[in-house]
Amino acid sequence: MSASPIDRFTRSLEDLDVAVTRTDPAGFTETIETIVEPPCVGTPLPFADVSVPDVVDTEPTPRTLEAAQTTVTAASMGISAYGSVVLPSRPDGSEQVSLFTDLHVPVVRESDIVDSMAGAIDRLGPRLRDGESAIIATGPSATADMGALVRGAHGPKEVHVVILSTDTEGSQ
Amino acid sequence: MSDAREATADRIRHLLRTEGAAVEENTLGFNQGRYDSVADLEDYEGLKHRAREIKADAIERLPELIDEVTARVEANGGTVYLASDAADANRYIREVASEAEADRLVKSKSMTSEELEVNEALEADGVDVVETDLGEWVLQLADEAPSHIVAPAIHKSREEIARLFNELFDPDEPLETAEELTMFAREKLGEQIREADVGMTGANFITADSGTIMLVTSEGNARKTAVVPDTHVAVAGVEKIVPSVEDLSPFIELIGRSGTGQDITSYISLLTPPVDSPVVDVDEPDVAFADRDDDRAFHLVLIDNGRMAMREDDDLRETLYCIRCSACANSCANFQSVGGHAFGGETYSGGIATGWEAGVHGYDSAATFNDLCTGCSRCVNQCPVGIDIPWINTVVRDRLNRGGDPSRFEFLYEELVPDEEPSGIDLQKRLFGNYGTLAKLGSATAPLSNAIASLSPVRSAMERLVGIDSRRELPSFERETLRGWFASRGGCQVSLADADREVVLYADVYTNHVAVDRGKAAVRVLEALDVHVTIPSVPESGRAPLSQGMVSTADRRASEVFAALAEPIDAGRDVVVIEPSDLAMFTREYERLLPAPSYERLSSNSYELFEYIYGLLENGADPDQLRSGGEAIAYHAHCQQRTLGLEVYTTAVLSELGYDVLESDVECCGMAGSFGYKRQYYELSMDVGDRLREQFERDPARNRRVVASGTSCVEQLSDLLTRESEHPVMVIDPAD
Numbered sequence: 001m002s003a004s005p006i007d008r009f010t011r012s013l014e015d016l017d018v019a020v021t022r023t024d025p026a027g028f029t030e031t032i033e034t035i036v037e038p039p040c041v042g043t044p045l046p047f048a049d050v051s052v053p054d055v056v057d058t059e060p061t062p063r064t065l066e067a068a069q070t071t072v073t074a075a076s077m078g079i080s081a082y083g084s085v086v087l088p089s090r091p092d093g094s095e096q097v098s099l100f101t102d103l104h105v106p107v108v109r110e111s112d113i114v115d116s117m118a119g120a121i122d123r124l125g126p127r128l129r130d131g132e133s134a135i136i137a138t139g140p141s142a143t144a145d146m147g148a149l150v151r152g153a154h155g156p157k158e159v160h161v162v163i164l165s166t167d168t169e170g171s172q
Numbered sequence: 173m174s175d176a177r178e179a180t181a182d183r184i185r186h187l188l189r190t191e192g193a194a195v196e197e198n199t200l201g202f203n204q205g206r207y208d209s210v211a212d213l214e215d216y217e218g219l220k221h222r223a224r225e226i227k228a229d230a231i232e233r234l235p236e237l238i239d240e241v242t243a244r245v246e247a248n249g250g251t252v253y254l255a256s257d258a259a260d261a262n263r264y265i266r267e268v269a270s271e272a273e274a275d276r277l278v279k280s281k282s283m284t285s286e287e288l289e290v291n292e293a294l295e296a297d298g299v300d301v302v303e304t305d306l307g308e309w310v311l312q313l314a315d316e317a318p319s320h321i322v323a324p325a326i327h328k329s330r331e332e333i334a335r336l337f338n339e340l341f342d343p344d345e346p347l348e349t350a351e352e353l354t355m356f357a358r359e360k361l362g363e364q365i366r367e368a369d370v371g372m373t374g375a376n377f378i379t380a381d382s383g384t385i386m387l388v389t390s391e392g393n394a395r396k397t398a399v400v401p402d403t404h405v406a407v408a409g410v411e412k413i414v415p416s417v418e419d420l421s422p423f424i425e426l427i428g429r430s431g432t433g434q435d436i437t438s439y440i441s442l443l444t445p446p447v448d449s450p451v452v453d454v455d456e457p458d459v460a461f462a463d464r465d466d467d468r469a470f471h472l473v474l475i476d477n478g479r480m481a482m483r484e485d486d487d488l489r490e491t492l493y494c495i496r497c498s499a500c501a502n503s504c505a506n507f508q509s510v511g512g513h514a515f516g517g518e519t520y521s522g523g524i525a526t527g528w529e530a531g532v533h534g535y536d537s538a539a540t541f542n543d544l545c546t547g548c549s550r551c552v553n554q555c556p557v558g559i560d561i562p563w564i565n566t567v568v569r570d571r572l573n574r575g576g577d578p579s580r581f582e583f584l585y586e587e588l589v590p591d592e593e594p595s596g597i598d599l600q601k602r603l604f605g606n607y608g609t610l611a612k613l614g615s616a617t618a619p620l621s622n623a624i625a626s627l628s629p630v631r632s633a634m635e636r637l638v639g640i641d642s643r644r645e646l647p648s649f650e651r652e653t654l655r656g657w658f659a660s661r662g663g664c665q666v667s668l669a670d671a672d673r674e675v676v677l678y679a680d681v682y683t684n685h686v687a688v689d690r691g692k693a694a695v696r697v698l699e700a701l702d703v704h705v706t707i708p709s710v711p712e713s714g715r716a717p718l719s720q721g722m723v724s725t726a727d728r729r730a731s732e733v734f735a736a737l738a739e740p741i742d743a744g745r746d747v748v749v750i751e752p753s754d755l756a757m758f759t760r761e762y763e764r765l766l767p768a769p770s771y772e773r774l775s776s777n778s779y780e781l782f783e784y785i786y787g788l789l790e791n792g793a794d795p796d797q798l799r800s801g802g803e804a805i806a807y808h809a810h811c812q813q814r815t816l817g818l819e820v821y822t823t824a825v826l827s828e829l830g831y832d833v834l835e836s837d838v839e840c841c842g843m844a845g846s847f848g849y850k851r852q853y854y855e856l857s858m859d860v861g862d863r864l865r866e867q868f869e870r871d872p873a874r875n876r877r878v879v880a881s882g883t884s885c886v887e888q889l890s891d892l893l894t895r896e897s898e899h900p901v902m903v904i905d906p907a908d
């Protein structure tokens with residue numbers, strides 16, 4: 001248990017066969033541009049110091065969502081033990097747009113990575129009691145209902161997690 | 173009666189042939205997956221303990237929690253309807269659909285909605301109901317019922333699904349691979365969801381403090397179902413409520429692992445409706461999501477349908493703790509062979525289904541499959557909330573016995589039926605429930621009794637009247653019982669003065685009358701380790717009647733056994749038991765049948781034979797007094813012994829004596845006491861046994877000497893294999 005929460009998070013993602021890239025605000029735009037498959041949609045990131053690059057349309061509509069290949073959205077937490085990201089439901093649609101494209105790129109800040117499921121739920125408690133909703137998403141959508149494991153049932157076939165190192169706390 | 177048995181046998185035979193292979197492959201995968209996945213948890217037992225505590229508290233405080241969640245959801249802007257039964261729930265849901273002017277309602281998987289048969293109710297109103305879980309959709313297209321509570325279509329192979337899709341949709345290129353089938357379904361269902369007016373989900377949990385519903389899925393269909401349309405209906409049994417968000421954490425960690433063996437499913441949705449996410453409206457394709465101002469509707473339909481009565485029922489109450497993970501189905505040997513179409517009632521399937529069906533649909537529904545629980549207890553340690561599932565099955569069997577009609581053959585077996593049991597009890601159950609009386613008669617009249625029992629007219633009468641399958645070899649009674657032998661040799665050869673310890677060897681019916689040799693070997697082994705042995709007359713443990721659902725008879729036996737053993741225990745003697753199913757009575761089931769101090773005294777002083785030998789050797793007894801050797805052994809531990817964690821001692825002792833031991837890893841041999849003798853279950857029993865046969869006929873077990881701890885396992889193995897099998901004590905018996 002000597003590994004840091006971030007290392008554990010990365011290892012859990014690797015065990016799930018989920019791609020993960022670490023970057024900082026300076027390298028963020030380039031990182032996203034390398035990962036995404038256009039057309040891309042997304043929602044504005046509630047983090048200081050970074051915003052999604054222009055390649056991502058942050059005002060999606062049902063029509064642009066339908067045509068998109070990639071979604072880039074913010075995750076409010078990462079959970080080391082499971083390689084999970086927490087996707088909050090927001091009025092801008094960040095939760096459900098992440099479900100429609102083949103590739104989802106959740107962006108999680110290092111400072112939001114917690115070690116355990118219990119730790120994540122403890123943080124979620126007050127938010128849910130405040131009326132918020134969230135999805136704990138772990139890897140891509142999957143099904144074994146058709147006789148073998150297939151990735152991409154109703155949701156993304158692939159997830160690529162971006163971990164953002166940042167010294168300053170953004171507005172949440 | 174025999175017609176009913178024949179019909180049951182036919183049905184099981186049919187399912188074994190048509191669905192058995194697919195069910196077996198999937199359930200064995202889930203079962204192994206669970207063992208692997210929980211092994212990674214740092215504190216599995218602690219999590220299970222916590223999960224049980226939360227459920228016990230929630231069910232205790234249920235009325236209060238229903239009020240709290242109602243107030244909370246309403247404050248959030250949703251509506252709560254508490255439905256007394258299925259008709260009431262369906263009426264409300266139809267009203268909601270009608271108010272929303274719904275043409276189409278999309279659903280994510282929910283067993284509770286199956287319990288309501290809400291699809292049929294809505295379809296009668298002309299609403300197009302579409303199941304969006306891929307497995308459920310396949311079943312909807314095929315017009316079939318789920319065969320598993322988590323993975324509803326496991327009974328269907330990929331080939332069957334491909335045939336179904338190709339016939340129904342006639343695609344340009346015939347679909348073949350799992351990938352093609354999935355992408356095809358995704359496409360079709362995606363369209364249906366986009367155009368839906370109402371989305372219906374279940375709820376795995378509901379938190380009273382926030383009004384959040386938690387959904388456990390991997391496909392993502394529940395997420396879409398809940399947020400794409402503007403109206404969301406969640407149906408859930410009242411037992412799904414837990415006090416707070418923080419209570420969810422152990423369940424999140426346990427539910428996927430316990431079910432399909434995934435550490436966690438892809439999506440744990442924590443929705444506090446009405447949710448903030450905008451509606452995905454295809455009629456306004458160019459309005460940005462961020463610019464929408466939706467007025468979402470949310471209806472939580474809480475279902476009673478018998479649950480509040482279950483809560484008042486001391487024996488059924490724990491059913492309400494069930495989180496429907498399916499571990500009890502996947503770890504069940506019979507379920508692994510036939511699946512939920514045989515091992516299930518109107519809605520629910522698997523071990524706990526007996527409790528659910530008895531509670532929500534009534535005893536008739538539970539009666540159709542209750543016999544399939546053999547009480548092997550393999551599910552007990554697998555249940556994340558610690559429900560004693562076999563006990564619930566036993567209690568329901570007992571109640572069914574009491575509701576049955578008196579049989580016209582009653583007079584024949586009157587003497588076999590204990591007074592406490594109702595006269596409506598099935599002849600077959602009476603016979604097996606009172607095996608002890610039969611055995612006494614059998615030994616007294618052996619070898620005549622054996623010769624008569626094996627005559628073909630007798631066998632066919634037995635098959636016709638009580639349903640003992642004529643393909644089974646009947647146990648053959650020994651003229652000289654173990655106790656008779658022991659007395660005639662002058663009792664124990666180790667005098668009290670020379671003994672290190674004193675043991676009461678429990679002569680179970682089978683050891684005393686049939687497998688007398690293993691009893692003799694046990695005596696010699698204990699004597700070789702300087703133990704003074706006595707074999708007093710102690711009544712049957714009550715295992716046989718309990719397995720037939722005769723709870724009051726078992727209860728009386730427990731008291732008699734305790735009365736017979738209390739004095740030797742107080743005198744400092746240890747109780748050693750050869751038959752694991754009897755030991756499990758003393759150490760597990762008696763907790764429910766004896767006063768707590770009596771149970772404590774008996775169970776803490778009772779040992780399985782090899783557990784005891786292990787203890788003696790650990791405490792300095794001389795292993796050289798036992799027969800050692802380098803022989804290669806294939807060992808099948810008894811199911812109930814494994815639940816108690818006692819199989820390790822046999823392996824440890826044999827290994828210490830130089831034997832090379834390989835253990836089987838199947839859940840149960842399939843015989844399970846009298847189960848495999850029953851005409852209607854013979855084929856199923858052999859199918860279950862087949863997994864053990866395969867293991868023991870393959871390398872590296874192929875040429876090994878076969879040993880098994882349970883009597884019924886030995887019988888079953890003798891029918892399955894061409895080589896003999898015996899109790900492991902025979903291996904170390906110093907006499908030969």
Ligand code: SF4
Nearest residue numbers: 494495497498500555
């Ligand atoms: S009884 Fe226990 S093991 Fe069976 S489905 Fe319910 S929670 Fe799971």
